Amino acid sequence: MCGIIGYIGKERCQDVLINGLKSLEYRGYDSAGIAYVTQGKLFITKEQGKINNLENLVKKTKSSLGIGHTRWATHGIPNKINSHPHKQGKITIVHNGIIENYDTLKKDLLQLGYEFTSETDTEVAAALLDKLYKETNNIEKAIVLFQKEIKGAYAIGLIVDDDYEHLYALKKASPLIIGLGDNENYIASDVPAIIQYTSKYVTLNDGEFAKISKNDIVYYRSDAKEIKKKVNIFDNDEASCGKNGYPHFMLKEIYEEPETFKNTVYPYIENGSTSLLEKMPDFSKYDKIIITGCGSAMHAGLVGKSLIEECANMPVLVEIASEFRYKKLFIDDKTLVIAISQSGETADTLAAVNIAKEKGADTLGIINRKDSSIARATKYVLYTKAGMEIAVATTKAYLAQVSILSLIALNIAMKNKQIMDSEIQEIFENMKKLPVQIDALLSNQNESIIKNIAHKLYNHDHIFFIGRNIDYALCMEGSLKLKEISYIHSDAYPAGELKHGTISLIEKDTPVIAVVTDEKIADKTISNIKEVKSRGASVTLLTNDLLDKDYDCTDYKIIVPNVHKLLEPIIAIIPLQLLAYYVAILRGCDIDQPKNLAKSVTVE
Numbered sequence: 001m002c003g004i005i006g007y008i009g010k011e012r013c014q015d016v017l018i019n020g021l022k023s024l025e026y027r028g029y030d031s032a033g034i035a036y037v038t039q040g041k042l043f044i045t046k047e048q049g050k051i052n053n054l055e056n057l058v059k060k061t062k063s064s065l066g067i068g069h070t071r072w073a074t075h076g077i078p079n080k081i082n083s084h085p086h087k088q089g090k091i092t093i094v095h096n097g098i099i100e101n102y103d104t105l106k107k108d109l110l111q112l113g114y115e116f117t118s119e120t121d122t123e124v125a126a127a128l129l130d131k132l133y134k135e136t137n138n139i140e141k142a143i144v145l146f147q148k149e150i151k152g153a154y155a156i157g158l159i160v161d162d163d164y165e166h167l168y169a170l171k172k173a174s175p176l177i178i179g180l181g182d183n184e185n186y187i188a189s190d191v192p193a194i195i196q197y198t199s200k201y202v203t204l205n206d207g208e209f210a211k212i213s214k215n216d217i218v219y220y221r222s223d224a225k226e227i228k229k230k231v232n233i234f235d236n237d238e239a240s241c242g243k244n245g246y247p248h249f250m251l252k253e254i255y256e257e258p259e260t261f262k263n264t265v266y267p268y269i270e271n272g273s274t275s276l277l278e279k280m281p282d283f284s285k286y287d288k289i290i291i292t293g294c295g296s297a298m299h300a301g302l303v304g305k306s307l308i309e310e311c312a313n314m315p316v317l318v319e320i321a322s323e324f325r326y327k328k329l330f331i332d333d334k335t336l337v338i339a340i341s342q343s344g345e346t347a348d349t350l351a352a353v354n355i356a357k358e359k360g361a362d363t364l365g366i367i368n369r370k371d372s373s374i375a376r377a378t379k380y381v382l383y384t385k386a387g388m389e390i391a392v393a394t395t396k397a398y399l400a401q402v403s404i405l406s407l408i409a410l411n412i413a414m415k416n417k418q419i420m421d422s423e424i425q426e427i428f429e430n431m432k433k434l435p436v437q438i439d440a441l442l443s444n445q446n447e448s449i450i451k452n453i454a455h456k457l458y459n460h461d462h463i464f465f466i467g468r469n470i471d472y473a474l475c476m477e478g479s480l481k482l483k484e485i486s487y488i489h490s491d492a493y494p495a496g497e498l499k500h501g502t503i504s505l506i507e508k509d510t511p512v513i514a515v516v517t518d519e520k521i522a523d524k525t526i527s528n529i530k531e532v533k534s535r536g537a538s539v540t541l542l543t544n545d546l547l548d549k550d551y552d553c554t555d556y557k558i559i560v561p562n563v564h565k566l567l568e569p570i571i572a573i574i575p576l577q578l579l580a581y582y583v584a585i586l587r588g589c590d591i592d593q594p595k596n597l598a599k600s601v602t603v604e
């Protein structure tokens with residue numbers, strides 16, 4: 001949610017800021033701005049819309065210090081005035097996060113004579129910093145006092161008018177990294193903004209801040225005591241941030257799914273059962289699991305619930321993270337709370353982890369980003385190895401989350417002796433074959449079947465997904481993918497629930513996508529398909545080659561290979577991701593950056 005970038009060093013500041021913002025655009029893209037210093041003066045340029053609009057406005061000049069921001073609006077509409085940077089007195093800042101007590105602070109600052117042009121909490125933060133700087137005449141002291149007064153989340157890049165030799169960075173509960181170059185240094189919300197310039201970086205913990213010059217960085221604790229920080233090196237998978245010839249990141253990321261599966265799963269099975277048992281926490285300590293997450297991560301949790309309950313006989317609840325804190329959940333030290341998050345920064349999921357910890361539960365993160373807030377907050381972490389995911393709609397990271405959950409289900413089943421050795425071997429064999437099967441599913445032939453179905457769907461206003469149990473969980477994800485990138489209204493229903501109301505919406509040619517991959521309930525779902533078919537629906541059936549029969553109730557079919565039930569949801573989601581992609585293409589949508597969304601939701 002919002003991307004920030006800062007630079008100090010050589011005379012290429014504007015280029016670094018604009019390029020950095022372009023690669024952070026997935027974090028928010030309703031307006032953008034930069035502040036840069038040239039010939040001893042600070043200039044601010046901002047514009048509504050995407051970075052290209054801003055780039056066209058920027059007057060090219062040599063500059064070696066600046067900060068930039070791409071916005072996902074929280075306080076105030078997305079317009080030029082509300083976009084960052086914001087300047088008050090001698091302080092200019094860019095900010096990612098939400099200042100919760102900005103209203104009270106604003107009232108006090110208004111009384112002191114500060115005037116505000118925007119509706120943002122960020123301008124209030126800039127004014128508070130300016131006031132504290134005036135009072136202390138020392139920016140480090142001002143930052144210490146500021147951090148005490150401010151409630152909420154922030155990652156801030158800051159320039160002080162009295163000192164154009166330094167750039168400052170501070171953070172709490174919003175991501176921020178500092179990139180280390182040669183006679184130049186950077187700050188950024190995320191890796192893609194700086195990976196082309198440096199592989200060395202430092203992460204700040206909450207409350208810490210940094211004073212950055214072109215050839216030195218001083219790190220401080222929240223009370224301004226100097227500290228040393230460890231320098232990290234970006235992983236190779238973090239280094240690959242381009243489209244590699246694909247028209248969109250989303251398509252590239254779908255095509256990376258075989259590799260994602262291998263990278264995520266194979267380290268756990270390299271020595272068969274031994275590595276799977278050794279590389280995971282001991283789940284036998286717990287008598288129940290609660291999985292939490294938002295959006296697709298929560299849908300992965302629903303699939304995980306089915307797999308763990310079905311194969312390992314352990315009870316699992318799934319709670320949407322934004323609801324977690326408002327529910328009376330029965331959590332104690334025998335509960336494991338699993339938080340799923342690609343970014344590791346989703347505010348609601350982080351809040352749920354903290355509540356779970358307060359209530360005495362152990363916590364486990366299934367996280368894609370190393371060093372992220374949730375990875376640091378949870379007791380155990382199992383990393384998904386999806387690499388950078390840039391498209392706002394998640395595909396490969398979701399697939400990796402489900403893959404880890406199926407490994408957890410297998411691990412618990414093995415420990416609980418719920419599964420025979422021969423079946424374990426069969427699963428390992430299936431896991432070895434799965435990447436090739438996914439590759440085949442992504443072949444031209446299958447792609448053209450899906451493109452053809454997309455043609456039948458793209459000009460409809462409403463599309464329904466139906467399925468039972470684990471297939472319903474897949475429907476929820478397929479439906480979310482479709483609506484978020486194609487803007488077609490779409491809903492997922494448990495197939496048996498249709499006739500309790502929703503079936504009244506089915507009329508001639510209403511598209512219904514039915515998912516049938518679970519043998520146990522296939523017949524029941526087929527009966528529900530017949531119910532919608534006889535009311536005129538146009539039915540697309542997604543099933544596997546074991547369950548594929550000559551049904552007379554379907555118009556189109558997508559067939560995936562039949563694999564072990566622990567792996568079936570991994571392969572079955574891929575056609576639904578592709579379908580959403582091709583429908584959105586036909587509707588001319590902005591695939592990688594759908595409207596109103598952002599990749600990392602760091603506000604509650």
Ligand code: F6R
Nearest residue numbers: 295296297341342343346393394
């Ligand atoms: C949908 C999507 C979102 C995210 C959700 C959680 O395609 O990407 O629903 O899954 O915002 O994000 P993370 O996994 O970063 O916590």
